Amino acid sequence: MPFFDGSRGRMHYRRWPAPEHRAALVLLPGIGQHTGHYHRFAAPVRAAGIEMWALDTAGHGLSEGDPANPGTLAELVADALRLIELVRTELPRSPLLLMGHSLGAVTALGLLGAAVPDTASAADLSAVEANCPLTPSVEPTALAGLVLSGVPKRALGGGAPGALGTALPPTLPILAVHGVEDRRAPIDAIRDWTARHNWVSLIEYDEAGHDLLHEPVHARVSGDIVEWMREVAEPAGVAGSARR
Template sequence: MPEFIDAHGITIFYDLHPATSPRGVLQLLHGVGEHVGRYDALIDALVGAGWTVYAADHRGHGRTGMAQHGGDASRLGHLGPGGVRATMAAIWQLTQMIRDDNPAFPLAVFGHSGGSFLAQMLLDEHPDAIDAMVLSGSALRTVRDLRAVNLNKRWNGPGATGLEWLASDPAVGRAFREDPLTTEATPMQLFGPIEVLKIMGKPRRNLGHDVPLLLMVGRDDPVGGPRSVHKLAAAYRERSGLTDVTTLVYPDARHEILQEPVQAEVRADMVAWLDARFPARV
């Protein structure tokens, strides 16, 4: 299991999945309260399509979090010293490592949910380092357009588990709850209000680098949903100057489109979108 040490001395664990005949590399950013082990099917599809994948457990999360917090699973999700900014710095540290190790290949970034917000911040800060971006379960990062509490409101009732918002398949919520490396605590509970505010913001004006962008969202996603994602797409076109922005909305899907019955279609759509922009090398 490869690892590196961040500026605060925290060991960041990541996985490297090499493609046999690579056409590019992809950095995967998971969401709040989870870990990269939940993305095996997507990683397999990407590697099979020629993408070498780097996937780290963020500060406070997964294997990184367990080591960081001395094996205390109740502390999972807590970012530790430096908070959001230090988490972003560690993500950028890995981005630079990926670039250094793969100078001849394009770099795509995929982020889901909280990872999609970090991906947006990464693009704002280092646009020249990224050749394409895919966001799942994302939203425009404003208080009005991003919901982080009461996510299960429309599904609450007798027999509700509180995790129906994740996916329409009840097994997804059960698996999330039984996973020893996940936490159901909200970002506000994990980070606190000051750190949550550091995540907020709109796409940078005049990005100066025309990055292809794919936005994928479930129609019934309570975090942002289609309305927020369409506003995000418009902001990237109008504020950042991006010309290749695609939005895909999946009917009858909730937040975790990669765990829904439609997941195979989602993976295929992502691979096809990347294929169209980065053809396989001969």
């Protein structure tokens, strides 16, 4: 089984090879989930010629740690960056796609220095500076696209005038998917965020909640994500050509 030494112990990751692939996807799950929950999603991803890698967050799946305390955002970002480095070593010429669900989406934005809450006071600003990576660990130009699913409000303060962190560039293709009935991460926050980032594609799913890939609507969500990833990865190369 594949492991690496992470911020809080040995971290497990899973790989779904796609021999004739057009891109590589790094998936970061949310709290309470692990890579074993994503075999169903991996099937259409691989069928589209995209190789998928996913990380067990600290304390989840086969990764060491406390499931009730997966780590600080800086630690989560460091672990995700290590997986991305492994993918780049193994598939150096493949266009790289990044996807995160819930806490994984917060981590994905954190990798780009953009996971910051709304701030209303100097005390808030100090807390953001202490707890949130404000500069990119991964440059946006290194990514072919970013997919965000069920992003909590606490990571969606970026893009407002004077906001801390690193602004996401309009040149980075971004897809956000969100359930209209999401009670864990109400949809209003992502609607406000995409209004500030008007190049982002937002797909809303009626009668769907927080965990879109494990709800009755999962097949439609998977299809929408895979179609979008194929489109953004296509300009980087010829479809169906192997990249190693």
